[in-house]
Amino acid sequence: MKTNLTVACIMAIGLVFTSCEKKVENPIVAIDLISEEFPDEKQEVMETFGAIAQSIKDGDMDKLISFHAYSSKFTEFKNGEPRNGGAANENHERTVFGSVTEVVKFDAKDLQIAVYGDVANLTFHSDFHLKFGDDLVIINDQITLLFVNTDDGWKMVHEHHSPLNLG
Numbered sequence: 217m218k219t220n221l222t223v224a225c226i227m228a229i230g231l232v233f234t235s236c237e238k239k240v241e242n243p244i245v246a247i248d249l250i251s252e253e254f255p256d257e258k259q260e261v262m263e264t265f266g267a268i269a270q271s272i273k274d275g276d277m278d279k280l281i282s283f284h285a286y287s288s289k290f291t292e293f294k295n296g297e298p299r300n301g302g303a304a305n306e307n308h309e310r311t312v313f314g315s316v317t318e319v320v321k322f323d324a325k326d327l328q329i330a331v332y333g334d335v336a337n338l339t340f341h342s343d344f345h346l347k348f349g350d351d352l353v354i355i356n357d358q359i360t361l362l363f364v365n366t367d368d369g370w371k372m373v374h375e376h377h378s379p380l381n382l383g
Contacts, residue, residue, distance in 0.1 A: 247333065249332045249333050250332070252331075253331070254331035254332075254333070257331045257336065257365065258329050258331050258336070260365075260369070260370055261329050261331065261336045261338060261363055261370050262329060264283065264363065264369060264370040265324070265327075265329075265338055265361070267279075267283070268280065268283050269322055269324075271283070272313050272316070272319060272322065273319045273322065275313075275314070275316065277309070277310050277313060277314045280309060280313060281306055281309065281310070283370075283371060283372055284302070284305065284306070284309075284371060284372045284373075285364060285366060285371035285372065285373050286302030286303075286305070286306060287302065287373075288301070288302075289373060290302035290305065290372075290373055290374065291373075291374050291375075292304070292305045292308075292374065292375040292376070292377075293375070293376045293377065293378070294308075294375070294376070294377040294378075295377065295378075295379075296378070305375065315348050316346045316347065316348060317347050317348060317349055318346070318347035319344075319345075319346055319347075320345035320346065320347060320352065321343060321344065321345035322344055322345075323342070323343040323344070324340035324341070324342060324343075324359075325340060325341040325342075325343055326339075326340055326341050327339070327340040328340070334364060334365040335362070335363070335364055335365070336362070336363040336364075336365070336370065337360065337361075337362055337363075338360070338361045338362075338363065339358070339359065339360050339361075340359055341356065341357070341358060341359070341380050342355050342356060342357045342358075342359050342380070343355075343356060344356075356379070356380045356382060357377045357378060357379060357380055358376075358377070358378050358379075358380050359375070359376065359377050360374070360375070360376040361374070361375055362374035362375075
């Protein structure tokens with residue numbers, strides 16, 4: 217009787233331990249951030265870029281600024297000058313784009329979007345023809361916009377503008 221009780225206890229303990237085993241049915245698959253294309257996110261970034269362009273065409277500076285994620289991490293390079301931050305960028309964007317009286321042409325040539333999960337890099341060559349009163353200004357730059365996917369959509373965290381050598 218004592219032997220039967222001992223065998224039953226051992227079997228019960230064995231049953232408890234085997235039922236506690238975790239079975240992994242859906243293993244986590246590593247995502248190759250370098251090679252994966254992320255087509256849905258790429259489309260979202262393209263739509264965000266289109267909305268940025270539209271805000272400039274509409275002269276809606278508050279909307280334009282809303283596409284930026286200003287923080288101590290925000291950076292911008294332009295015109296070969298030292299790096300600046302969010303406050304200088306916002307001031308520049310409100311001053312320059314707020315003074316545009318007509319967008320004659322706003323083309324982004326050789327546009328490329330590379331998504332790395334929640335980070336996206338958008339590069340293009342600008343062919344912008346902007347009027348400031350009677351003055352036409354043509355901007356042919358190499359532009360990089362770095363985006364981060366936030367709860368409020370894709371936001372710019374870095375801008376880089378440098379002259380495009382057309383010669």
